[in-house]
Amino acid sequence: MRKLLIFLILVFFYAIPASGETVKIETLLDQMISAYGGEENLKKLNTYRQEWSLTAAMSGEKGFDSRSVALPDRLRVELVYFAHNEIRILNGDGGLKIYNRTQKKKVQSPGLDAMKLQRMRLYHPLTLKERLHNSSLTQKEGFHVIILSEKELITEYYINPSTFMIEKVVGLIQAGGMSMEFKTLYSDFRKVDGVVLPHKEVKFAGATNTAVLTLKKIELLKMHDVKLFELK
Secondary structure: OHHHHHHHHHHHHHHHHHHHOOOOHHHHHHHHHHHOOOHHHHHHHHEEEEEEEEEEOOOOOEEEEEEEEEOOOEEEEEEEEOOOEEEEEEEOOEEEEEEOOOEEEEOOOOHHHHHHHHHHOOOOHHHHHOOHHHEEEEEEOOEEEEEEEEOOEEEEEEEOOOOOOEEEEEEEEEEOOEEEEEEEEEEEEEEEOOEEEEEEEEEEEOOEEEEEEEEEEEEEOOOOOHHHHOOO
């Protein structure tokens, strides 16, 4: 009986470090890079174009979301609905919105910060690895969470500890003593040309579900036409 008790104590003692072991952020990112398809395949996500079908959660209005992405600093999003459309362009620290392809408006904060958070949520594991000096790692809700800070903007990446996929991204804007949280949930992960991508997004502003998107097409590109990102 005494030997059995000692055995159980030893099993318990050595099991605790295995289950509660501190994960290093560098190790986690390497695991994520491997899970997403490896470093060479992830580089394909530096420059790409996507087309998503979109359903506005509150109105039920349907449309399309076309994204031209050139990480780490440029993003163009075209939102097309039946009666209106909007283009959002982010190039470095500058932003522009174009309504119905004619009305142009330079974007200022907090709207500009929201666009920057949208760009940050598209960072893949290689992009995150390049930003280790601005990152920390914690645990929340059963996820590994990488917290990235860029020029006073905070984005949290929730990583499934079993699959190493980013399943949720939360961005926070603070302005005038108020704060707003933007959240995107990712699912339906599939491999495209060697790299794993989510094919479904569910977006929230605060606690309100704003849109549900389904990926219809992706083009992995060598480069974009630079005119796509002009702020004029």
